[in-house]
Amino acid sequence: MSDQPSVYLAGPEVFFPEDLRIHIDGSKKAVLAEFGFEGLSPSDNALDLERAANPAQVIYDANQTLMDRATALIANLTPFRGPSADAGTIYELGYMLARGKPSVGFSVCNVPYNKRVESEAEVDANGAAIEPFGLCDNLMLDCGLARHGGTLVQGERAYPATGFAPEDFFDEELFRRAVRHLRSQMG
Template identity: 30%
Template sequence: MRSIYLAGPDVFYPDGAQRLAAKADMVRAAGYLPIHAGVMAYPECDNRFATGCAISAVNELCLRGADILMANLTPLRGVGADTGTVFELAFMAALNRPIFGYTEDSRPHLQRIRDHYQADAMSDADGVLRSPDGLMVEHHDMTDNLMIDGAVSHRLGRILRPQFPDESPVDVFSRCLEIVIQKDDMVQRRLGKSYDTIPLPPANCP
């Protein structure tokens, strides 16, 4: 049975446990084994930093063991996706596993940047698109930073946004899962079975 790692900030949501359980049920109904934060046992260490490292180590091991990743790329506390979710997506990308994304935000990256500054991004003298603070604005018709959309695209995946602003998160996830299932055979053939087998080094929490 192939497994799907469910990455995302869901665990931070007030109803995170229910959300993850609902997604896990859908994954299971599709014939895959769901792997997500809700089903892992994390050791409790004697300080906050060490506990964080222990959680990270468990998640990394689960990522290495998973076949496919589906990432909830909904922005968290700013313009970009949750950094923990991005970490997990990139980790699987480096291991050459199939990766897919979805978000509850229907806006592309550029629009989210405009909304963040409550201003249209503007061009400077050189014609480069910059936000009011002078920071360059990526403009690649993508959902997030080009490393994210590019990595998903290279690996034959897709990132889905709501088709209309109030499409429910469950429906977006469901559409994404359908694509994962449709593409699974083809993606396996293309990416091959050349999974990474390097063991995780021992944790070195202070």
């Protein structure tokens, strides 16, 4: 175990093809190391899921152990499988904020959440209201991070009609900005 502060890397990358996931994890960990942080990825868990009675619970428990060990969190909140961030990543962000751990989010997308849901509409196709605030994602993410001293850093990519391809989820300079915010938040 390192004496460096450690950063849990939340995001949907665990669902990406292995080669790409390994590349992104490695790139993030290299940047974190430059700033004096140790990166902790859910993919670091060596789990024997073949023999597990409940593989989902084993994954959850291992990820929670990593989050408990981590000093801080950086969450990839790029829209995943729809107009909002990955649900598991959102949970992890809330968990870390509730534990009082410094947290920063980033999204490669520059299109506000409400525009991703229904371009100019105030309600969606089912008649449900759409948050009109022009934030990066749901107000609970943007405002939650801000209330706890963090931020949600946005990139420059437009939101594609088909959603982001796995290879478009990482932007090294954007991630560096997120790490700089985290470093300043931690003093």
